[in-house]
Amino acid sequence: MKTLLKLPTLMWLFALATVAGCDGTDTSSEPSALIAGISGNGVAIAIGPVATFGSIVVNGVHYDTTNTIFMIDGSAATEADLKVGQIVFVKGAINADLASGNADSVDADDNVTGPIDSIDLARSQLIVMGQLVFVNADTSFDNNISPASLEGLAVDDIVEVSGFFTAEGATEATRIEKKPAGTRFEVHGFVSNHDATNFIFSINDLVVDYSNASLDDFPSGQISDDDFVEAKGNNIGTSDQLVANSVEFEGAGIDADEGDHVEVEGLITRFVSETDFDVAGIAVTTNGDTEFEGGGAADLALNIKVEVEGTLDANGILVADKVDIRRSKAVRATAVVDSVNAADNTLVMLGITFVTDNLTRFEDKSSADLRPLTINDITAGDYLEIRGAETPAGSGQILASILEREDLDSETILQGFVSNVADPTVTILGVTIETNGAVFEDVDDNTISAVEFFNQVDVNSLVKAKGTESSATTITASEVEFED
Numbered sequence: 001m002k003t004l005l006k007l008p009t010l011m012w013l014f015a016l017a018t019v020a021g022c023d024g025t026d027t028s029s030e031p032s033a034l035i036a037g038i039s040g041n042g043v044a045i046a047i048g049p050v051a052t053f054g055s056i057v058v059n060g061v062h063y064d065t066t067n068t069i070f071m072i073d074g075s076a077a078t079e080a081d082l083k084v085g086q087i088v089f090v091k092g093a094i095n096a097d098l099a100s101g102n103a104d105s106v107d108a109d110d111n112v113t114g115p116i117d118s119i120d121l122a123r124s125q126l127i128v129m130g131q132l133v134f135v136n137a138d139t140s141f142d143n144n145i146s147p148a149s150l151e152g153l154a155v156d157d158i159v160e161v162s163g164f165f166t167a168e169g170a171t172e173a174t175r176i177e178k179k180p181a182g183t184r185f186e187v188h189g190f191v192s193n194h195d196a197t198n199f200i201f202s203i204n205d206l207v208v209d210y211s212n213a214s215l216d217d218f219p220s221g222q223i224s225d226d227d228f229v230e231a232k233g234n235n236i237g238t239s240d241q242l243v244a245n246s247v248e249f250e251g252a253g254i255d256a257d258e259g260d261h262v263e264v265e266g267l268i269t270r271f272v273s274e275t276d277f278d279v280a281g282i283a284v285t286t287n288g289d290t291e292f293e294g295g296g297a298a299d300l301a302l303n304i305k306v307e308v309e310g311t312l313d314a315n316g317i318l319v320a321d322k323v324d325i326r327r328s329k330a331v332r333a334t335a336v337v338d339s340v341n342a343a344d345n346t347l348v349m350l351g352i353t354f355v356t357d358n359l360t361r362f363e364d365k366s367s368a369d370l371r372p373l374t375i376n377d378i379t380a381g382d383y384l385e386i387r388g389a390e391t392p393a394g395s396g397q398i399l400a401s402i403l404e405r406e407d408l409d410s411e412t413i414l415q416g417f418v419s420n421v422a423d424p425t426v427t428i429l430g431v432t433i434e435t436n437g438a439v440f441e442d443v444d445d446n447t448i449s450a451v452e453f454f455n456q457v458d459v460n461s462l463v464k465a466k467g468t469e470s471s472a473t474t475i476t477a478s479e480v481e482f483e484d
Helices: 007-019 448-454
Strands: 002-005 041-052 056-058 061-064 071-074 075-077 088-094 100-108 113-118 125-128 129-135 157-163 171-178 186-191 192-195 202-204 205-209 214-216 228-236 241-249 255-257 261-273 276-279 280-283 290-295 306-314 318-325 331-336 339-341 347-350 353-355 361-362 383-390 398-406 414-421 425-428 430-436 439-440 462-471 473-484
Touching: 002 075, 056 088, 061 088, 088 157, 129 157, 157 261, 186 202, 255 425, 280 306, 331 347, 331 398, 331 462, 347 383, 383 414, 439 448, 448 473
Parallel strands: 041 261, 041 361, 061 100, 071 100, 129 171, 205 241, 214 241, 280 318, 290 318, 353 398, 361 398, 430 473, 439 473
Antiparallel strands: 002 255, 041 056, 041 088, 056 061, 071 075, 088 100, 113 125, 113 157, 113 186, 125 129, 157 171, 186 228, 192 202, 202 205, 228 241, 261 276, 261 306, 276 280, 306 318, 331 383, 331 414, 339 347, 347 353, 383 398, 414 425, 414 462, 425 430, 462 473
16 A cells, blocks of 8 residues: 655655656656665665765665665765765665665755854854754764864854754754855745745744745645745845745655655654654654664653664554664764774774774764775774764763764863762773863853862763873863763
8 A cells, every 4th residue: 555654854855755766757656666665675765864985874774876866955966975964865675684775866955054143052053044953962064164063163154954853843963064155045844924925934933035936846836834845045135034036845745655664763753652653754653563772662752863663554654663762972082093993893092992883974084085984994093083872881882873083183082971080080981081280161161160170070970071192091181071
């Protein structure tokens, strides 16, 4: 039985998928091997961030892209045009090992491209053309942003943001890239406050003037509140309105068949119970056979990040075989590599063992600019930033979610939970942080005294230390700060 999935919060991806088949023709009304999967046990739909290339890895599956059609923002592209961290929509087939397959098409688009309205460093968020964007440990920053953080951005910079939509319509960024002047602005979201008389509507806090815009694919020919749309324009008007030259309806959904295999990573955008919730707008149910990783059914809630794998039932609901709850990545380390064991997919920095797997996002931001970057390319003496979480808890071993190689620098950074306090030192993941002479800051980046710091810090405080590596497991800190 064929059903039409209604996927509002990622509808822009699905609109791309229904616009063009492999030959560039409209296939939205035709049964297709691309939707059903080539091999009979294939992936019909796979959504998630690009982890690495060679060919392309999404949601832990390595897809061969020898014969793949690539589309970015509705235009023909190549694999080289994609970046680590971009959210993509994959159609094709997966092999019986559920770890490899073939991609027939890969589609990508951003959530918003436009000027930055404001930046809030303390809250790790920014507003881009009226759209709230959250930055966290899963956000990759392009090489053209230095430093590779919010500190490398400024108000009025034009940026392209890819990520997961939250239940409230904000974006949890997976990649941010600066764009040059003259870049066309675009935004995806739900229409509100529609004023047909004055030809304006809102997408979150952005007002869109569509008085001279073309309207594409609207079933009634007109815009209505709650439509999910993409608005594009070349400039912001005098009233801070996006002057749109096109507005496209993107709420049509995509054909899919009962029994199709689906893999989707995203936020829970609707939650009624553990057996009735949406991930990125896709209806999901669990049952007694569902396998949970990273937590249990009781941990499911609105805006929790998960990856769900399963099959569509006759009602178009994704029946989950597996739900992987993606915990926050509190550990961050920037240091020189001590040793690498590529056979075990591990490396050591600061005496800490870091483990990589098929979900680790690899990116080479050094002058070598190697693509793809793999564990086999990492050697002792390389300078890395790694973000991840202690897995299993209490093991002292970090499962890496993001690994980035950078050009060698003397600065060493470690963020993690304090395991011991002995003024003037604290211990994080077995690393001694010597704080004599350091500057201390609270969670709001306000300077505090050493006395205030040691009066507040305790076991399990989340602390970040910056300084130099004075021994294999010691950092002489120049700055120590509390983190949320």
